[in-house]
Amino acid sequence: MTTSKLEASTSTVEASQFQHTPFYCEENVYLLCKELSKKGIADEKSSDLFVVLISNEKKQIPLWHQKASNRADGVVLWDYHVICVQRKVGGGDSPSQHLVWDLDSTLSFPCDLATYVSETIRPTFQTFPEFQRYFRIVHAPIFLRNFASDRRHMKDSLGEWLHQPPLYEPIVSEDGTVHNLNDYLDIRATDVVKEAGHDMTDPVFTQKLGVVVGENQLEEFFSQIP
Template identity: 60%
Template sequence: MTSNVEVPSAVDSSSKTSVDISMFDYTPSYCEENVYLLCKKLCLIGVADADGSDLFVVFISNEKKQVPMWHQKASSRADGVILWDYHVVCIQRKKEGKSLFQVWDLDSTLPFPAPLALYASEAVRPSFQLYPEYQRLFRVVHAPLFLRFFASDRRHMKDSVGNWISQPPTYENIVAEDGIVHNLDEYIHVSAADMVSDITHDSISGVLSQKFGLVVNETQLEDFFSRLVDT
């Protein structure tokens, strides 16, 4: 994930983290791998179900690969707004508590984790009037499937002559259970044609069984997760 031009807006936020963020591996610009390892760690330490069934990996992008996100550490602005080509977070369904869903975003200055409603209103801001090319789409993938099938050989982080755009993690490349060595592009690629028209029981069931999940828009995101409560 790389950033380009910044876009305007403003809000300041600070909050105590409920989990120490230093517990999690982090490599700048490799949000997909950071989330992969975060999911594994949450399962390992008992914060999530052992099989990750309460976790969902969410790829945020659009056809232009220009997605504004607020409260991002990489931003140089007071409101933390930046344009990513894509971004990846983890959303967890909690079994109890006031906020049934929470967002784990290692790149955010919001609480870690943040309630989904707070993250949506402050980091995504669906009510903010954006030009059509900045409208965001969200590919939601069930973590157990993501952990089995995601693969990256990091080719997307090399320039035309093979130099690293951003230094890679020190651990080995992630290879999928079926032997695939790179399918990151299939997760990142989203278009309006991929988007579900309505959030239905079938679409919710689909995200639990489809390798690449399903695609919703920014106004459908919270509705999709609210309906997961009944599954």
């Protein structure tokens, strides 16, 4: 599919067209990737999509312009969040404008990556060290094959739901794994890649858990993808 067709197809997309269960962003994005491919908005094999899981050791990450916020600036302190980034290739002299698909955002849907970073992540905003955000980037085809969640993280010590789960069946990986969400969300500062260029991006196409970058590396990462 050409860039022009993709751009035309995203102009009429609304978040309400996609499955969304509050507090289950990882499952929402899993289904979103499949639906974007099914609708022809993304590559049929989801090869232009990347799942981005945002968290840190403290499980405290501030993000702005979130629908769940009661504040005017839309800030929420999530334990983690998950979004989809679509790699776009500019035509001719046009620069690439990668797109962020965030079903929980009040920004445009989708939103270009540069705007999302400046408005939602705000890397220049001074925060305490414990609020530093890290980003695990997983190539969508790999994520769709391997991700699994039986939603155990949404139950309290008595087995009661903290938040009501989706009505559809839990997601099981292709190899039969029933839960590995914790593996994806174990995101630490020591995991952040130090290399630049292809040394930073190549592993995302081969590693089950992708790569982890810092908040000042996110745009650079997608600009380096061949």
